[in-house]
Amino acid sequence: MRTWLLSLAVLAFGGAASAQDAPPPGDPARGKALYMSTGCWQCHGTTGAGGGWQGPKLAPDVLAWDGFAAQTRYPASKMPPYRAKVLSDADLASIHAYLRSIPKGRTADQIGLLKQ
Numbered sequence: 001m002r003t004w005l006l007s008l009a010v011l012a013f014g015g016a017a018s019a020q021d022a023p024p025p026g027d028p029a030r031g032k033a034l035y036m037s038t039g040c041w042q043c044h045g046t047t048g049a050g051g052g053w054q055g056p057k058l059a060p061d062v063l064a065w066d067g068f069a070a071q072t073r074y075p076a077s078k079m080p081p082y083r084a085k086v087l088s089d090a091d092l093a094s095i096h097a098y099l100r101s102i103p104k105g106r107t108a109d110q111i112g113l114l115k116q
């Protein structure tokens with residue numbers, strides 16, 4: 001009985017840990033729509049570049065899933081919280097996927113006009 005309970009605990013906590021490391025699968029197109037309808041864009045800009053009302057840049061170089069989800073659920077400071085009741089893990093994962101799909105801008109030496 002004891003061993004059985006112990007392995008159950010290991011399974012439960014081991015499972016929870018790995019579920020947090022990898023983002024749940026998300027759909028970037030749905031994520032973009034949610035990013036707009038939820039209002040993230042108002043503070044973080046429509047492409048996550050920042051420059052909105054007051055949010056920092058989110059993309060490119062998006063936070064890993066753990067930090068991203070923690071900040072959105074329990075923000076560090078002025079950002080309003082989006083708990084699972086108002087934004088499910090699946091929806092948040094799609095927003096994360098949308099932000100990860102935003103390409104990096106070109107560097108100065110990749111822009112022809114700047115080389116002339």
Ligand code: HEC
Nearest residue numbers: 038039040043054055056068071072075076077078079082
């Ligand atoms: C009312 C403005 C506002 C809205 C709306 C908002 N944020 Fe934020 N966000 C902030 C501010 C301000 C910060 C800086 C940290 C803080 O105040 O908690 C931040 C920080 C973040 C960070 C951490 C960025 C980093 O590099 O540290 C993430 C991730 C984030 N927001 C995601 C989102 C998502 C996803 C949404 C929509 C579901 C959203 N935010 C909506 C204002 C906002």
